[in-house]
Amino acid sequence: MLALALLACSAPEPVATALPASAPGVVLTATTNGAAITVQGAIRGDQHVDIDAPTDAREGFRYQILNGAGDVLYERSTNGPILVDAFLDYWGAEAGLDVLQALPTLGRFQVTVPLLEGGERVRFQIRNPDQTYADAGSYDLSRIDADELGLYEGVLDFETLHGSGPSSNRLDIAIIGDGFTSDEMGDFRRKADRLAEELLGRAPFAGLAGLIDIHRVDVASNESGASFDCPSCGVRDTAFGSIFPVEAINRLSGLSYDSRAIFQTEQWDVARAVSVVPWDFVIVLVNTDRPAGMAIHYATATTDWNGFAEAGVHELGHTVGLLGDEYATDFCILDDRLGLPPNITDDGANPPWMHWVDPGTPLPTPSTSDYRGIVGAFAPAYNCADLYRPQRSCAMNAGHEFCPVCTEQLVRRILQHADPIDGIDFEGGKAVPHGPIDDVVLEWSRNGKVFRTSYGLEPVRVGSRPFEVRARLDTPDVRVGTEDLEQVWRFE
Ligand SMILES: [Zn+2]
Numbered sequence: 001m002l003a004l005a006l007l008a009c010s011a012p013e014p015v016a017t018a019l020p021a022s023a024p025g026v027v028l029t030a031t032t033n034g035a036a037i038t039v040q041g042a043i044r045g046d047q048h049v050d051i052d053a054p055t056d057a058r059e060g061f062r063y064q065i066l067n068g069a070g071d072v073l074y075e076r077s078t079n080g081p082i083l084v085d086a087f088l089d090y091w092g093a094e095a096g097l098d099v100l101q102a103l104p105t106l107g108r109f110q111v112t113v114p115l116l117e118g119g120e121r122v123r124f125q126i127r128n129p130d131q132t133y134a135d136a137g138s139y140d141l142s143r144i145d146a147d148e149l150g151l152y153e154g155v156l157d158f159e160t161l162h163g164s165g166p167s168s169n170r171l172d173i174a175i176i177g178d179g180f181t182s183d184e185m186g187d188f189r190r191k192a193d194r195l196a197e198e199l200l201g202r203a204p205f206a207g208l209a210g211l212i213d214i215h216r217v218d219v220a221s222n223e224s225g226a227s228f229d230c231p232s233c234g235v236r237d238t239a240f241g242s243i244f245p246v247e248a249i250n251r252l253s254g255l256s257y258d259s260r261a262i263f264q265t266e267q268w269d270v271a272r273a274v275s276v277v278p279w280d281f282v283i284v285l286v287n288t289d290r291p292a293g294m295a296i297h298y299a300t301a302t303t304d305w306n307g308f309a310e311a312g313v314h315e316l317g318h319t320v321g322l323l324g325d326e327y328a329t330d331f332c333i334l335d336d337r338l339g340l341p342p343n344i345t346d347d348g349a350n351p352p353w354m355h356w357v358d359p360g361t362p363l364p365t366p367s368t369s370d371y372r373g374i375v376g377a378f379a380p381a382y383n384c385a386d387l388y389r390p391q392r393s394c395a396m397n398a399g400h401e402f403c404p405v406c407t408e409q410l411v412r413r414i415l416q417h418a419d420p421i422d423g424i425d426f427e428g429g430k431a432v433p434h435g436p437i438d439d440v441v442l443e444w445s446r447n448g449k450v451f452r453t454s455y456g457l458e459p460v461r462v463g464s465r466p467f468e469v470r471a472r473l474d475t476p477d478v479r480v481g482t483e484d485l486e487q488v489w490r491f492e
Pocket of ligand 1: 326343390391394395396402403404405406407
Protein backbone atom coordinates (compact mmCIF):
# COMPACT_ATOMS: atom_id res chain seq x y z
CA MET A 1 0.00 0.00 0.00
CA LEU A 2 1.46 3.27 -1.04
CA ALA A 3 1.10 6.18 1.23
CA LEU A 4 1.36 9.85 0.47
CA ALA A 5 3.10 12.19 2.83
CA LEU A 6 2.98 15.93 3.07
CA LEU A 7 5.65 18.11 4.48
CA ALA A 8 6.03 21.73 5.27
CA CYS A 9 9.04 23.26 3.55
CA SER A 10 10.07 26.51 1.99
CA ALA A 11 11.19 25.79 -1.54
CA PRO A 12 9.20 23.26 -3.63
CA GLU A 13 5.53 22.99 -2.76
CA PRO A 14 4.32 19.52 -1.88
CA VAL A 15 1.22 18.30 -3.67
CA ALA A 16 -1.86 18.64 -1.53
CA THR A 17 -3.25 15.24 -0.62
CA ALA A 18 -6.39 14.30 1.26
CA LEU A 19 -4.62 13.11 4.38
CA PRO A 20 -1.53 14.31 6.24
CA ALA A 21 1.39 12.03 7.22
CA SER A 22 0.44 12.32 10.86
CA ALA A 23 -2.52 13.78 12.73
CA PRO A 24 -3.17 14.68 16.36
CA GLY A 25 -5.16 12.02 18.16
CA VAL A 26 -7.67 11.80 20.97
CA VAL A 27 -8.06 8.85 23.32
CA LEU A 28 -11.64 7.61 23.61
CA THR A 29 -12.58 5.59 26.67
CA ALA A 30 -15.15 2.94 25.80
CA THR A 31 -16.90 -0.17 27.04
CA THR A 32 -17.78 -3.33 25.17
CA ASN A 33 -20.31 -5.90 26.31
CA GLY A 34 -19.22 -8.21 23.51
CA ALA A 35 -21.63 -6.83 20.89
CA ALA A 36 -22.04 -3.10 21.33
CA ILE A 37 -19.39 -0.48 22.00
CA THR A 38 -20.19 2.76 23.78
CA VAL A 39 -17.88 5.72 24.42
CA GLN A 40 -17.99 7.32 27.86
CA GLY A 41 -15.19 9.85 27.70
CA ALA A 42 -12.30 11.44 25.85
CA ILE A 43 -8.75 12.33 26.80
CA ARG A 44 -6.83 14.99 24.95
CA GLY A 45 -3.13 14.37 25.44
CA ASP A 46 -0.15 14.71 23.16
CA GLN A 47 -1.26 11.92 20.85
CA HIS A 48 -0.32 11.39 17.21
CA VAL A 49 -1.60 8.90 14.66
CA ASP A 50 0.57 7.90 11.69
CA ILE A 51 -2.00 8.43 8.97
CA ASP A 52 0.02 7.27 5.96
CA ALA A 53 0.68 3.88 7.55
CA PRO A 54 -0.31 0.82 5.53
CA THR A 55 -3.80 -0.54 6.15
CA ASP A 56 -4.27 -3.37 8.59
CA ALA A 57 -7.53 -5.13 7.90
CA ARG A 58 -7.20 -8.41 9.66
CA GLU A 59 -7.95 -7.77 13.31
CA GLY A 60 -11.17 -8.37 15.21
CA PHE A 61 -12.07 -4.75 15.89
CA ARG A 62 -11.78 -1.63 13.81
CA TYR A 63 -12.74 2.01 13.82
CA GLN A 64 -13.53 4.23 10.88
CA ILE A 65 -13.42 8.03 10.77
CA LEU A 66 -16.37 9.34 8.74
CA ASN A 67 -16.98 12.76 7.28
CA GLY A 68 -20.38 14.49 7.31
CA ALA A 69 -21.46 12.62 4.18
CA GLY A 70 -20.63 9.29 5.80
CA ASP A 71 -17.53 8.62 3.67
CA VAL A 72 -14.71 6.71 5.33
CA LEU A 73 -11.68 9.02 5.60
CA TYR A 74 -9.49 6.61 7.50
CA GLU A 75 -9.72 3.28 9.27
CA ARG A 76 -7.58 1.18 11.51
CA SER A 77 -7.96 -2.15 13.23
CA THR A 78 -6.73 -3.84 16.36
CA ASN A 79 -7.67 -6.85 18.44
CA GLY A 80 -8.00 -5.64 22.07
CA PRO A 81 -11.76 -5.52 22.70
CA ILE A 82 -12.31 -8.85 20.93
CA LEU A 83 -9.35 -10.45 22.66
CA VAL A 84 -10.76 -9.64 26.09
CA ASP A 85 -14.21 -10.80 25.02
CA ALA A 86 -12.82 -14.12 23.72
CA PHE A 87 -10.84 -14.56 26.95
CA LEU A 88 -13.87 -13.85 29.15
CA ASP A 89 -16.15 -16.04 27.01
CA TYR A 90 -13.76 -18.92 27.51
CA TRP A 91 -13.49 -18.41 31.25
CA GLY A 92 -17.19 -17.71 31.58
CA ALA A 93 -17.93 -21.07 29.99
CA GLU A 94 -15.40 -22.79 32.28
CA ALA A 95 -16.83 -21.13 35.38
CA GLY A 96 -20.48 -21.24 34.33
CA LEU A 97 -21.05 -17.49 34.65
CA ASP A 98 -21.21 -14.41 32.46
CA VAL A 99 -18.02 -12.69 33.57
CA LEU A 100 -18.78 -9.40 31.82
CA GLN A 101 -22.12 -9.32 33.58
CA ALA A 102 -20.46 -10.03 36.93
CA LEU A 103 -17.53 -7.65 36.37
CA PRO A 104 -18.62 -5.16 33.66
CA THR A 105 -15.54 -2.96 34.18
CA LEU A 106 -13.51 -5.72 32.51
CA GLY A 107 -15.15 -4.62 29.23
CA ARG A 108 -13.52 -1.20 29.43
CA PHE A 109 -10.89 -0.24 26.89
CA GLN A 110 -9.42 2.77 25.18
CA VAL A 111 -8.78 3.59 21.56
CA THR A 112 -6.83 6.48 20.08
CA VAL A 113 -8.39 7.97 16.96
CA PRO A 114 -6.99 10.72 14.71
CA LEU A 115 -8.59 14.15 14.51
CA LEU A 116 -8.80 14.69 10.76
CA GLU A 117 -10.04 17.71 8.90
CA GLY A 118 -13.65 16.93 8.02
CA GLY A 119 -13.79 13.91 10.35
CA GLU A 120 -17.10 14.08 12.24
CA ARG A 121 -17.89 10.62 13.53
CA VAL A 122 -16.15 7.43 14.62
CA ARG A 123 -17.78 4.16 13.69
CA PHE A 124 -16.84 1.00 15.61
CA GLN A 125 -17.06 -2.39 14.00
CA ILE A 126 -16.55 -5.92 15.25
CA ARG A 127 -15.52 -8.65 12.85
CA ASN A 128 -17.93 -11.52 12.36
CA PRO A 129 -16.75 -15.13 12.30
CA ASP A 130 -17.07 -14.97 8.47
CA GLN A 131 -14.58 -12.05 8.48
CA THR A 132 -17.09 -9.37 7.48
CA TYR A 133 -17.49 -6.42 9.85
CA ALA A 134 -20.67 -5.48 11.69
CA ASP A 135 -21.39 -2.02 13.12
CA ALA A 136 -21.10 -1.95 16.91
CA GLY A 137 -21.68 1.70 17.73
CA SER A 138 -20.46 5.16 16.89
CA TYR A 139 -19.33 8.39 18.49
CA ASP A 140 -19.87 11.98 17.47
CA LEU A 141 -16.47 13.70 17.59
CA SER A 142 -18.09 17.08 18.34
CA ARG A 143 -18.71 15.71 21.86
CA ILE A 144 -15.01 15.45 22.75
CA ASP A 145 -14.85 18.69 24.71
CA ALA A 146 -18.00 17.90 26.68
CA ASP A 147 -16.77 14.37 27.37
CA GLU A 148 -13.22 15.36 28.30
CA LEU A 149 -12.05 13.36 31.33
CA GLY A 150 -8.79 15.22 31.91
CA LEU A 151 -5.48 13.76 32.94
CA TYR A 152 -5.03 11.57 36.02
CA GLU A 153 -4.43 13.72 39.10
CA GLY A 154 -2.05 11.28 40.77
CA VAL A 155 0.87 11.49 38.35
CA LEU A 156 3.92 12.33 40.49
CA ASP A 157 6.44 12.77 37.69
CA PHE A 158 7.31 11.63 34.19
CA GLU A 159 10.49 11.36 32.20
CA THR A 160 11.59 10.41 28.70
CA LEU A 161 14.00 7.51 29.13
CA HIS A 162 14.85 7.25 25.45
CA GLY A 163 14.06 10.16 23.18
CA SER A 164 14.97 10.20 19.53
CA GLY A 165 12.82 12.90 18.02
CA PRO A 166 9.34 14.30 17.42
CA SER A 167 6.65 11.96 18.71
CA SER A 168 4.54 12.78 15.64
CA ASN A 169 6.93 10.48 13.78
CA ARG A 170 7.94 8.01 16.50
CA LEU A 171 6.60 4.87 18.05
CA ASP A 172 6.02 6.01 21.64
CA ILE A 173 6.02 3.50 24.49
CA ALA A 174 4.92 4.54 27.98
CA ILE A 175 6.01 2.54 31.05
CA ILE A 176 3.80 2.99 34.12
CA GLY A 177 3.68 1.19 37.44
CA ASP A 178 0.88 -0.24 39.58
CA GLY A 179 1.10 -1.54 43.13
CA PHE A 180 4.17 0.55 43.93
CA THR A 181 3.68 2.71 47.02
CA SER A 182 5.32 6.15 47.21
CA ASP A 183 8.15 4.53 49.22
CA GLU A 184 8.68 2.09 46.34
CA MET A 185 8.97 4.63 43.48
CA GLY A 186 12.76 4.22 43.38
CA ASP A 187 12.28 0.52 42.73
CA PHE A 188 9.74 1.27 39.99
CA ARG A 189 12.16 3.67 38.27
CA ARG A 190 14.95 1.08 38.34
CA LYS A 191 12.61 -1.52 36.87
CA ALA A 192 11.50 0.89 34.14
CA ASP A 193 15.14 1.61 33.25
CA ARG A 194 15.86 -2.12 33.16
CA LEU A 195 12.94 -2.82 30.82
CA ALA A 196 13.86 0.04 28.46
CA GLU A 197 17.43 -1.26 28.34
CA GLU A 198 16.24 -4.80 27.60
CA LEU A 199 13.90 -3.67 24.83
CA LEU A 200 16.40 -1.40 23.11
CA GLY A 201 19.04 -4.12 23.28
CA ARG A 202 16.88 -6.59 21.43
CA ALA A 203 16.41 -6.97 17.67
CA PRO A 204 14.54 -5.55 15.86
CA PHE A 205 13.99 -2.73 18.41
CA ALA A 206 17.76 -2.15 18.73
CA GLY A 207 18.27 -1.38 15.03
CA LEU A 208 15.14 0.78 14.94
CA ALA A 209 15.84 2.60 18.24
CA GLY A 210 15.89 5.88 16.31
CA LEU A 211 12.20 5.37 15.49
CA ILE A 212 11.23 4.73 19.12
CA ASP A 213 10.67 6.96 22.15
CA ILE A 214 10.23 5.49 25.65
CA HIS A 215 8.66 7.43 28.50
CA ARG A 216 8.22 6.61 32.21
CA VAL A 217 5.20 7.83 34.18
CA ASP A 218 5.22 7.68 38.00
CA VAL A 219 2.02 6.98 39.93
CA ALA A 220 1.99 5.74 43.53
CA SER A 221 -0.51 3.21 44.89
CA ASN A 222 -1.91 3.01 48.40
CA GLU A 223 -0.95 -0.66 48.65
CA SER A 224 1.80 -2.87 47.26
CA GLY A 225 1.03 -5.79 44.97
CA ALA A 226 -1.98 -6.79 42.89
CA SER A 227 -5.40 -8.17 43.75
CA PHE A 228 -5.43 -11.96 44.31
CA ASP A 229 -1.66 -12.24 43.81
CA CYS A 230 -1.53 -15.23 46.15
CA PRO A 231 -4.12 -17.93 46.87
CA SER A 232 -5.05 -16.39 50.23
CA CYS A 233 -4.71 -12.73 49.13
CA GLY A 234 -7.68 -10.51 48.48
CA VAL A 235 -8.37 -7.23 46.73
CA ARG A 236 -5.61 -4.66 47.03
CA ASP A 237 -5.99 -0.91 46.77
CA THR A 238 -3.72 -0.05 43.84
CA ALA A 239 -3.92 2.90 41.47
CA PHE A 240 -5.10 0.93 38.42
CA GLY A 241 -6.66 -2.15 39.99
CA SER A 242 -4.23 -4.74 38.63
CA ILE A 243 -5.85 -8.10 39.17
CA PHE A 244 -5.23 -11.79 38.51
CA PRO A 245 -8.59 -12.36 36.76
CA VAL A 246 -8.52 -16.15 36.75
CA GLU A 247 -7.88 -16.09 40.48
CA ALA A 248 -10.90 -13.76 40.79
CA ILE A 249 -12.98 -16.20 38.73
CA ASN A 250 -11.79 -19.03 41.02
CA ARG A 251 -13.15 -17.09 44.00
CA LEU A 252 -16.49 -16.48 42.25
CA SER A 253 -16.90 -20.05 41.06
CA GLY A 254 -14.97 -22.24 43.47
CA LEU A 255 -12.59 -23.41 40.71
CA SER A 256 -8.83 -23.62 41.19
CA TYR A 257 -7.15 -22.81 37.89
CA ASP A 258 -3.63 -21.47 37.79
CA SER A 259 -2.87 -18.70 35.32
CA ARG A 260 -0.30 -16.00 34.70
CA ALA A 261 -2.99 -13.69 33.31
CA ILE A 262 -3.06 -10.21 34.82
CA PHE A 263 -4.63 -6.92 33.80
CA GLN A 264 -6.07 -3.67 35.07
CA THR A 265 -9.71 -3.05 36.00
CA GLU A 266 -9.11 0.71 35.76
CA GLN A 267 -8.21 0.76 32.06
CA TRP A 268 -9.36 4.34 31.61
CA ASP A 269 -7.28 5.66 34.49
CA VAL A 270 -4.18 4.10 32.94
CA ALA A 271 -4.97 6.05 29.74
CA ARG A 272 -5.57 9.27 31.71
CA ALA A 273 -2.23 8.81 33.50
CA VAL A 274 0.00 7.91 30.54
CA SER A 275 -1.52 10.74 28.49
CA VAL A 276 0.86 13.13 30.26
CA VAL A 277 3.30 11.83 27.62
CA PRO A 278 2.74 10.85 23.97
CA TRP A 279 2.03 7.12 23.70
CA ASP A 280 1.15 4.49 21.15
CA PHE A 281 1.69 1.53 23.49
CA VAL A 282 1.70 1.12 27.26
CA ILE A 283 3.32 -1.43 29.50
CA VAL A 284 2.16 -1.59 33.11
CA LEU A 285 4.75 -2.91 35.55
CA VAL A 286 3.02 -4.48 38.55
CA ASN A 287 4.86 -4.77 41.85
CA THR A 288 4.33 -8.39 42.85
CA ASP A 289 6.55 -11.45 43.05
CA ARG A 290 3.99 -13.66 41.37
CA PRO A 291 5.44 -14.18 37.85
CA ALA A 292 2.83 -13.03 35.34
CA GLY A 293 2.32 -11.20 32.12
CA MET A 294 -0.50 -10.47 29.73
CA ALA A 295 -1.26 -8.20 26.83
CA ILE A 296 -4.71 -6.97 25.86
CA HIS A 297 -5.16 -3.21 25.63
CA TYR A 298 -1.90 -2.71 27.49
CA ALA A 299 1.03 -5.00 28.04
CA THR A 300 1.48 -5.99 31.70
CA ALA A 301 4.41 -7.65 33.45
CA THR A 302 4.98 -8.28 37.11
CA THR A 303 8.36 -7.12 38.36
CA ASP A 304 9.54 -8.85 41.51
CA TRP A 305 11.17 -11.88 39.88
CA ASN A 306 14.22 -12.53 37.72
CA GLY A 307 12.62 -12.87 34.30
CA PHE A 308 10.55 -9.71 34.43
CA ALA A 309 12.36 -7.67 31.74
CA GLU A 310 12.30 -10.60 29.32
CA ALA A 311 8.60 -11.06 30.07
CA GLY A 312 8.03 -7.34 29.44
CA VAL A 313 9.59 -7.57 25.97
CA HIS A 314 7.48 -10.67 25.25
CA GLU A 315 4.31 -8.84 26.28
CA LEU A 316 5.24 -5.86 24.10
CA GLY A 317 5.65 -8.40 21.29
CA HIS A 318 1.91 -9.06 21.71
CA THR A 319 0.80 -5.43 21.63
CA VAL A 320 3.37 -3.82 19.30
CA GLY A 321 3.51 -6.83 16.95
CA LEU A 322 0.04 -8.32 17.49
CA LEU A 323 1.96 -11.59 17.83
CA GLY A 324 0.60 -14.75 19.42
CA ASP A 325 2.19 -16.98 22.05
CA GLU A 326 4.30 -19.68 20.45
CA TYR A 327 4.14 -21.96 23.48
CA ALA A 328 1.46 -24.32 24.74
CA THR A 329 1.40 -24.15 28.50
CA ASP A 330 -1.87 -22.25 28.99
CA PHE A 331 -5.40 -22.65 27.68
CA CYS A 332 -6.27 -22.97 23.96
CA ILE A 333 -8.58 -19.99 23.37
CA LEU A 334 -9.65 -19.56 19.75
CA ASP A 335 -12.20 -17.17 18.33
CA ASP A 336 -13.18 -16.91 14.67
CA ARG A 337 -13.64 -13.14 15.02
CA LEU A 338 -9.96 -12.80 15.92
CA GLY A 339 -8.45 -15.20 13.45
CA LEU A 340 -4.85 -16.28 14.06
CA PRO A 341 -1.89 -13.98 14.70
CA PRO A 342 0.67 -13.61 11.87
CA ASN A 343 3.15 -15.96 13.58
CA ILE A 344 0.61 -18.76 14.08
CA THR A 345 -0.97 -21.06 11.51
CA ASP A 346 -3.26 -24.06 11.28
CA ASP A 347 -1.66 -25.04 7.97
CA GLY A 348 1.61 -26.72 8.88
CA ALA A 349 2.20 -27.84 5.27
CA ASN A 350 1.97 -24.36 3.79
CA PRO A 351 2.49 -21.69 6.44
CA PRO A 352 1.94 -18.03 5.52
CA TRP A 353 5.65 -17.43 6.19
CA MET A 354 6.85 -19.73 3.36
CA HIS A 355 9.19 -16.93 2.23
CA TRP A 356 11.30 -17.68 5.32
CA VAL A 357 11.34 -21.48 4.82
CA ASP A 358 14.39 -22.91 3.03
CA PRO A 359 13.73 -25.55 0.35
CA GLY A 360 14.22 -28.99 1.81
CA THR A 361 12.83 -28.13 5.24
CA PRO A 362 10.10 -30.67 6.00
CA LEU A 363 6.64 -29.20 6.62
CA PRO A 364 5.28 -29.58 9.23
CA THR A 365 8.72 -29.64 10.83
CA PRO A 366 9.78 -32.21 13.45
CA SER A 367 10.61 -30.53 16.75
CA THR A 368 14.07 -32.07 17.04
CA SER A 369 17.44 -30.41 17.59
CA ASP A 370 18.24 -30.96 13.86
CA TYR A 371 15.84 -28.09 13.16
CA ARG A 372 17.04 -25.74 15.84
CA GLY A 373 17.25 -22.14 14.57
CA ILE A 374 15.48 -23.05 11.32
CA VAL A 375 12.18 -21.60 10.14
CA GLY A 376 9.57 -24.25 9.47
CA ALA A 377 6.21 -25.07 11.06
CA PHE A 378 6.43 -26.54 14.56
CA ALA A 379 3.56 -27.78 16.72
CA PRO A 380 2.25 -26.89 19.22
CA ALA A 381 1.62 -23.16 19.35
CA TYR A 382 -0.82 -20.55 20.65
CA ASN A 383 -1.58 -22.92 23.53
CA CYS A 384 -3.17 -25.33 21.03
CA ALA A 385 -1.84 -28.78 20.13
CA ASP A 386 -2.79 -28.56 16.43
CA LEU A 387 -1.41 -25.11 15.61
CA TYR A 388 2.07 -24.28 14.32
CA ARG A 389 4.77 -21.71 15.09
CA PRO A 390 7.64 -20.63 12.82
CA GLN A 391 10.66 -21.67 14.86
CA ARG A 392 11.41 -23.95 17.79
CA SER A 393 12.64 -21.02 19.87
CA CYS A 394 11.45 -17.42 19.85
CA ALA A 395 10.86 -14.60 22.32
CA MET A 396 7.15 -15.31 21.83
CA ASN A 397 7.97 -18.74 23.25
CA ALA A 398 10.58 -19.15 25.98
CA GLY A 399 13.53 -17.97 23.85
CA HIS A 400 15.48 -14.75 24.02
CA GLU A 401 15.52 -13.60 20.36
CA PHE A 402 12.48 -13.02 18.18
CA CYS A 403 12.31 -15.50 15.28
CA PRO A 404 12.51 -14.11 11.70
CA VAL A 405 8.72 -14.24 11.24
CA CYS A 406 8.04 -12.30 14.43
CA THR A 407 10.88 -9.90 13.63
CA GLU A 408 9.40 -9.17 10.19
CA GLN A 409 6.00 -8.47 11.72
CA LEU A 410 7.47 -6.23 14.44
CA VAL A 411 9.33 -4.15 11.84
CA ARG A 412 6.13 -3.72 9.83
CA ARG A 413 4.20 -2.67 12.89
CA ILE A 414 6.84 -0.22 14.09
CA LEU A 415 6.66 1.34 10.61
CA GLN A 416 2.90 1.73 11.10
CA HIS A 417 3.72 4.28 13.79
CA ALA A 418 6.79 5.98 12.39
CA ASP A 419 7.97 6.76 8.88
CA PRO A 420 11.53 6.10 7.66
CA ILE A 421 12.42 9.79 7.28
CA ASP A 422 11.14 12.87 9.11
CA GLY A 423 11.30 15.16 6.10
CA ILE A 424 13.29 16.71 3.29
CA ASP A 425 14.91 20.13 3.44
CA PHE A 426 16.26 22.08 0.50
CA GLU A 427 19.63 23.80 0.52
CA GLY A 428 20.95 25.37 -2.66
CA GLY A 429 19.92 23.00 -5.43
CA LYS A 430 20.06 20.02 -3.15
CA ALA A 431 17.42 18.03 -1.31
CA VAL A 432 18.56 16.97 2.15
CA PRO A 433 16.59 14.13 3.73
CA HIS A 434 16.59 14.09 7.53
CA GLY A 435 15.30 11.48 9.87
CA PRO A 436 15.67 9.05 12.69
CA ILE A 437 17.80 6.34 11.10
CA ASP A 438 20.36 5.95 8.37
CA ASP A 439 19.09 2.62 7.00
CA VAL A 440 17.00 4.12 4.21
CA VAL A 441 16.95 3.90 0.44
CA LEU A 442 15.58 6.88 -1.46
CA GLU A 443 14.45 6.60 -5.04
CA TRP A 444 14.21 9.95 -6.81
CA SER A 445 12.05 10.15 -9.93
CA ARG A 446 10.56 12.59 -12.36
CA ASN A 447 7.66 11.79 -14.68
CA GLY A 448 7.82 8.19 -13.55
CA LYS A 449 11.52 7.77 -14.36
CA VAL A 450 14.04 7.16 -11.59
CA PHE A 451 16.97 9.57 -11.94
CA ARG A 452 18.81 8.68 -8.76
CA THR A 453 18.86 6.08 -6.01
CA SER A 454 20.52 7.27 -2.81
CA TYR A 455 21.35 5.50 0.43
CA GLY A 456 21.24 6.95 3.89
CA LEU A 457 20.61 10.63 4.41
CA GLU A 458 22.95 12.04 1.77
CA PRO A 459 22.02 15.30 -0.02
CA VAL A 460 20.87 14.85 -3.63
CA ARG A 461 20.95 17.44 -6.41
CA VAL A 462 17.36 17.55 -7.68
CA GLY A 463 17.43 20.02 -10.58
CA SER A 464 14.05 21.06 -11.92
CA ARG A 465 10.65 20.21 -10.49
CA PRO A 466 8.34 18.37 -10.19
CA PHE A 467 9.82 15.25 -8.70
CA GLU A 468 8.91 12.43 -6.38
CA VAL A 469 10.89 10.73 -3.62
CA ARG A 470 10.19 7.22 -2.46
CA ALA A 471 11.83 6.56 0.92
CA ARG A 472 12.02 2.99 2.15
CA LEU A 473 13.46 1.38 5.25
CA ASP A 474 16.45 -0.68 4.08
CA THR A 475 16.27 -3.91 6.06
CA PRO A 476 16.85 -7.62 5.45
CA ASP A 477 14.23 -8.31 8.15
CA VAL A 478 11.30 -7.84 5.78
CA ARG A 479 11.13 -10.10 2.73
CA VAL A 480 7.63 -9.57 1.35
CA GLY A 481 5.45 -6.50 1.14
CA THR A 482 8.40 -4.11 1.42
CA GLU A 483 6.14 -1.43 -0.08
CA ASP A 484 4.59 -1.28 3.41
CA LEU A 485 7.87 0.23 4.58
CA GLU A 486 7.66 3.06 2.06
CA GLN A 487 6.70 6.65 2.24
CA VAL A 488 6.18 8.80 -0.87
CA TRP A 489 6.91 12.52 -1.03
CA ARG A 490 5.91 14.60 -4.05
CA PHE A 491 7.15 18.07 -4.87
CA GLU A 492 5.90 20.47 -7.48
ZN1 LIG B 1 8.29 -16.01 16.71
